[in-house]
Structure formats: structure tokens, C-alpha cells
Amino acid sequence: MLDQLLNDALVIPQVQGGEVTLHVRDSDYNTGPALTEGELKVFGLTSDSLLLDEHPEGADRGGYVPYAGDVHYREDLGEWV
Numbered sequence: 001m002l003d004q005l006l007n008d009a010l011v012i013p014q015v016q017g018g019e020v021t022l023h024v025r026d027s028d029y030n031t032g033p034a035l036t037e038g039e040l041k042v043f044g045l046t047s048d049s050l051l052l053d054e055h056p057e058g059a060d061r062g063g064y065v066p067y068a069g070d071v072h073y074r075e076d077l078g079e080w081v
Contacts, residue, residue, distance in 0.1 A: 003071040003080040005043055011035070011080075013050070013066035013073045020050040020066045045069055 010025050014034070021034040022045075040046055045068055052064045053072075065072045071080045 002043065002045075002069055006068060006071065006080040009043075011043075011068075012078075013068065015052060015066055018052055020052055020068075022050065022068060043068070 006022075010027075011022050012025050012031065014021050014023055014031070022040065023031045023034055025031045037047060040049075049067075049069045051067050053067050054064060065074075067073075068080065073079070074081050
């Protein structure tokens with residue numbers, strides 16, 4: 001459910017220095033500012049629920065991936081799963 005909400009809202013992660021932030025992109029793939037705590041709450045998230053962790057299928061599958069709650073972002077698909 002969360003994955004579909006994030007995908008429908010065109011939310012993408014950005015990782016900098018091990019910190020994950022979420023941003024909304026527009027149809028031209030321009031990225032807006034990071035979502036605020038209030039905006040994260042709309043998705044049932046907080047900044048503490050955004051993290052980098054090992055790939056769920058093992059480290060040999062791509063190292064670390066951004067998580068938002070219990071879903072992770074697949075760069076190869078460009079979507080949350």
C-alpha cells in the first residue's frame with residue numbers, strides 16, 4: 001500500500017552522506033525540495049523511518065538501498081516495492 005502511494009505521488013529518494021530524503025518529481029523529472037515532516041506524515045512516515053540498508057536480496061544484488069518504512073526503492077525500476 002505504501003509503495004503504491006509513493007509511486008502514485010511520484011516520490012523519489014535522494015541519498016547524500018548516508019542520509020535519505022524524499023522528494024516529489026514532476027512529469028518532466030524535475031525534483032522538488034525534500035518533503036517536510038508534515039508532508040511525510042501524509043504517507044505515515046517520519047524522517048526516522050527513512051534509512052539506507054542492505055539490499056533485501058543480499059549485498060551482491062546492489063549494496064545499499066533507500067527504505068521508507070517497510071518499502072525500498074528499486075533504481076532499476078524507478079519505483080518503490
